[in-house]
Amino acid sequence: MGITPTLDGLEVTWIKSITFMIKFVNLDCKSKVMKNIVYLFILFFALLSCNENKETPALNSTTTDNSDPLPSWKAGKTKQAILNYVSEVTNEGDKFVPIMDRIAVFDNDGNLWSEQPMYFQLFFAIDRVKELAPQHPEWKLKQPFKGVLENDMKAVFSEGEHGLLELVMASHGGNTVDEFEQIVSNWLKTAMHPRFDKPFTDLVYQPMLELINYLKANEFKVFIVSGGGIEFMRPWVEEVYGIPRDQVIGSSIKTKYDYNDGNPVIRRLPELNFIDDKEGKPEGINQYIGRKPVFASGNSDGDLQMLRWTNSNTLPNFKLYLHHTDSVREWAYDRTSSIGRLDKGLDEANEKGWTVIDMKNDWEVVYPFELKR
Amino acid sequence: MGITPTLDGLEVTWIKSITFMIKFVNLDCKSKVMKNIVYLFILFFALLSCNENKETPALNSTTTDNSDPLPSWKAGKTKQAILNYVSEVTNEGDKFVPIMDRIAVFDNDGNLWSEQPMYFQLFFAIDRVKELAPQHPEWKLKQPFKGVLENDMKAVFSEGEHGLLELVMASHGGNTVDEFEQIVSNWLKTAMHPRFDKPFTDLVYQPMLELINYLKANEFKVFIVSGGGIEFMRPWVEEVYGIPRDQVIGSSIKTKYDYNDGNPVIRRLPELNFIDDKEGKPEGINQYIGRKPVFASGNSDGDLQMLRWTNSNTLPNFKLYLHHTDSVREWAYDRTSSIGRLDKGLDEANEKGWTVIDMKNDWEVVYPFELKR
Numbered sequence: 001m002g003i004t005p006t007l008d009g010l011e012v013t014w015i016k017s018i019t020f021m022i023k024f025v026n027l028d029c030k031s032k033v034m035k036n037i038v039y040l041f042i043l044f045f046a047l048l049s050c051n052e053n054k055e056t057p058a059l060n061s062t063t064t065d066n067s068d069p070l071p072s073w074k075a076g077k078t079k080q081a082i083l084n085y086v087s088e089v090t091n092e093g094d095k096f097v098p099i100m101d102r103i104a105v106f107d108n109d110g111n112l113w114s115e116q117p118m119y120f121q122l123f124f125a126i127d128r129v130k131e132l133a134p135q136h137p138e139w140k141l142k143q144p145f146k147g148v149l150e151n152d153m154k155a156v157f158s159e160g161e162h163g164l165l166e167l168v169m170a171s172h173g174g175n176t177v178d179e180f181e182q183i184v185s186n187w188l189k190t191a192m193h194p195r196f197d198k199p200f201t202d203l204v205y206q207p208m209l210e211l212i213n214y215l216k217a218n219e220f221k222v223f224i225v226s227g228g229g230i231e232f233m234r235p236w237v238e239e240v241y242g243i244p245r246d247q248v249i250g251s252s253i254k255t256k257y258d259y260n261d262g263n264p265v266i267r268r269l270p271e272l273n274f275i276d277d278k279e280g281k282p283e284g285i286n287q288y289i290g291r292k293p294v295f296a297s298g299n300s301d302g303d304l305q306m307l308r309w310t311n312s313n314t315l316p317n318f319k320l321y322l323h324h325t326d327s328v329r330e331w332a333y334d335r336t337s338s339i340g341r342l343d344k345g346l347d348e349a350n351e352k353g354w355t356v357i358d359m360k361n362d363w364e365v366v367y368p369f370e371l372k373r
Numbered sequence: 374m375g376i377t378p379t380l381d382g383l384e385v386t387w388i389k390s391i392t393f394m395i396k397f398v399n400l401d402c403k404s405k406v407m408k409n410i411v412y413l414f415i416l417f418f419a420l421l422s423c424n425e426n427k428e429t430p431a432l433n434s435t436t437t438d439n440s441d442p443l444p445s446w447k448a449g450k451t452k453q454a455i456l457n458y459v460s461e462v463t464n465e466g467d468k469f470v471p472i473m474d475r476i477a478v479f480d481n482d483g484n485l486w487s488e489q490p491m492y493f494q495l496f497f498a499i500d501r502v503k504e505l506a507p508q509h510p511e512w513k514l515k516q517p518f519k520g521v522l523e524n525d526m527k528a529v530f531s532e533g534e535h536g537l538l539e540l541v542m543a544s545h546g547g548n549t550v551d552e553f554e555q556i557v558s559n560w561l562k563t564a565m566h567p568r569f570d571k572p573f574t575d576l577v578y579q580p581m582l583e584l585i586n587y588l589k590a591n592e593f594k595v596f597i598v599s600g601g602g603i604e605f606m607r608p609w610v611e612e613v614y615g616i617p618r619d620q621v622i623g624s625s626i627k628t629k630y631d632y633n634d635g636n637p638v639i640r641r642l643p644e645l646n647f648i649d650d651k652e653g654k655p656e657g658i659n660q661y662i663g664r665k666p667v668f669a670s671g672n673s674d675g676d677l678q679m680l681r682w683t684n685s686n687t688l689p690n691f692k693l694y695l696h697h698t699d700s701v702r703e704w705a706y707d708r709t710s711s712i713g714r715l716d717k718g719l720d721e722a723n724e725k726g727w728t729v730i731d732m733k734n735d736w737e738v739v740y741p742f743e744l745k746r
Contacts, residue, residue: 103619177659230660244473244594246594255656256656257653257678264678264681282630286639290619290621291618
């Protein structure tokens with residue numbers, strides 16, 4: 001595929017629109033409208049659901065040999081800090097942490113899989129509107145749908161908050177959790193990431209898969225704590241990360257049980273339930289887990305409250321930030337990015353001595369497919 | 374202790390008040406006000422919280438020998454139905470259920486521990502108001518607090534919904550989750566059940582502890598799904614049931630993260646978040662677990678939607694109702710009880726062939742302390 005590693009080289013019309021949108025976003029980055037748009041990205045995330053049965057082992061998880069549980073991590077202080085912490089808290093001594101307290105929490109977008117050029121769930125939302133369009137001929141004439149159908153993201157965003165909210169409700173609501181699970185699963189089977197031309201679930205980070213497995217092997221209970229939609233994640237996290245779906249916390253919409261004449265269903269309502277971002281992360285951790293983590297891993301300012309909450313644990317704890325520094329293999333962004341901004345968090349990590357992953361220099365490989373080369 | 378096994382024989386003033394309240398409830402049972410009062414019982418339940426670190430194995434869990442995993446269950450069709458189901462779904466065959474799908478859900482009040490003469494959490498609420506009274510001299514003159522302080526439950530209930538809500542907010546709000554955990558833990562150490570003069574956590578059902586352990590041994594993941602307050606249960610369920618606190622679903626109030634000048638806390642707000650009863654149970658299961666159970670155990674009409682939801686699983690599934698038929702060792706109540714009413718559920722269980730435990734005849738012992746005699 002002749003796709004260059006930067007967005008500039010992309011030629012397909014649809015991709016051009018996305019690129020335009022991203023540029024638009026960057027241009028207008030300091031305005032209040034932009035702040036609201038970023039907030040609404042999270043709304044998009046909140047609107048995804050599912051409930052199905054599937055038993056699947058973790059894919060892409062490298063079998064680690066005994067000598068190195070983290071083979072895709074380069075030797076250095078980051079890797080050593082992780083190894084030291086896990087060793088200290090699992091061996092009897094003054095830093096020992098009982099198994100029941102070994103709670104590890106991981107952000108998802110930009111932390112376990114990529115989040116550029118926009119949150120993957122937003123690709124889903126756009127595709128979903130296009131898929132539903134034949135049932136809504138009125139959308140051809142009505143913004144923000146018209147903009148989506150004509151790949152005119154400028155028109156979409158010019159509708160402001162209200163327009164984006166309309167898009168979200170139309171693309172994610174009005175089905176049961178079972179139906180939604182199927183919709184997400186089907187989408188993941190065919191949708192391709194524009195830069196890599198690979199399924200989105202191929203763009204998970206190999207070193208993080210190894211870290212999850214390493215923690216699990218040391219009897220940590222690993223949870224995902226993401227701003228993304230809880231029911232957008234559940235259909236695939238077991239297969240991709242090896243994390244059970246009841247160990248996923250995310251943003252959600254309200255649902256309603258319906259007896260449905262003896263065939264009970266849970267319906268998804270177009271009403272926000274919970275935003276699992278910033279302050280919402282410790283609140284969600286308390287609501288779902290009921291115990292303060294000892295290990296927290298994130299990549300943006302939206303994870304800062306979760307890391308602070310973990311840092312306040314009286315037991316020995318570990319805070320990990322992933323810094324996107326690799327413009328060649330992945331992306332390089334931090335303090336000014338409208339998606340996954342890492343600014344205050346980076347300052348606090350440096351100030352408090354939290355561990356920061358330098359993606360470019362700390363990771364031997366980024367994606368699992370690099371291993372197969 | 375000269376306490377007879379029926380309420381009529383109780384003599385202590387405080388107990389008399391409780392008895393009066395129960396009678397009052399029964400007298401007025403068909404009125405709309407009563408319906409609201411029962412609803413408000415659930416509000417009480419919603420208001421309890423905590424977050425602390427403790428590693429504790431399941432107490433009271435009888436070591437089962439290889440020949441009989443359920444020694445406190447009498448031989449008979451109920452016990453056999455449970456053994457048959459677990460055997461069928463865990464051995465390869467057309468009824469096999471993959472491990473990841475082995476989700477079991479248990480109601481708590483009246484199902485894992487007793488719920489008479491009133492929900493144990495309501496004893497906590499009343500004690501809490503009394504404990505806080507010195508800081509609120511105005512309560513001596515103000516209902517419903519005056520009623521609680523004077524053990525005049527009639528006066529309390531005559532205040533109606535608003536009064537009970539006041540009681541709930543005053544007795545459960547205004548602290549952090551850590552503080553609330555400590556309050557609940559301390560209460561459980563000293564509070565005694567009026568009939569048995571034992572700690573409330575002694576009044577768990579030995580046969581159900583064995584069932585939980587049996588399911589866990591067969592790689593079921595066991596969750597509590599209770600109308601009770603999630604943060605009222607979490608401080609003790611690990612120790613008493615051997616169920617991790619992240620596998621507890623219950624009613625909850627809203628919480629708010631506060632950075633608190635570098636000492637982050639989660640504060641409990643006097644605002645309802647979620648009622649985990651009736652339709653709320655399948656909704657809660659979807660929200661927390663994200664997968665339909667194959668095994669559901671309850672004791673009241675409030676569990677019916679959870680059992681129906683489980684019954685709609687395409688995998689082989691098991692629905693279990695506990696029928697309180699033992700007026701000597703525990704209590705006997707069903708269709709007309711204001712607490713733990715089992716009416717529609719009993720009809721549906723009979724109609725659909727769900728398994729119903731006859732407490733009096735199916736259980737060798739009820740409480741773990743009977744084993745020590």
